[in-house]
Amino acid sequence: MAKTAKNDNMKNFIAGTYKQQGGYKSFTPSSINRHFDWANPQIDVLLEQAGRFLGELNAYADFIPDVDFFIKTI
Numbered sequence: 784m785a786k787t788a789k790n791d792n793m794k795n796f797i798a799g800t801y802k803q804q805g806g807y808k809s810f811t812p813s814s815i816n817r818h819f820d821w822a823n824p825q826i827d828v829l830l831e832q833a834g835r836f837l838g839e840l841n842a843y844a845d846f847i848p849d850v851d852f853f854i855k856t857i
Contacts, residue, residue, distance in 0.1 A: 798812060
């Protein structure tokens with residue numbers, strides 16, 4: 784796949800569709816179980832690291848007795 788085709792693939796991605804249903808409008812997201820091609824492969828490494836750090840943060844949250852004390856609400 785050429786670089787321009789990879790970039791066009793991301794530019795043409797549609798997050799989902801809206802559908803009028805009676806008195807309301809619903810949103811149906813597109814399938815995310817697909818392969819995304821990045822122009823820079825370093826993005827995959829960064830995404831993997833971010834996921835790992837979120838998992839570590841989640842594990843440490845179990846040790847905090849009152850996590851709401853540390854979260855600022857507006």
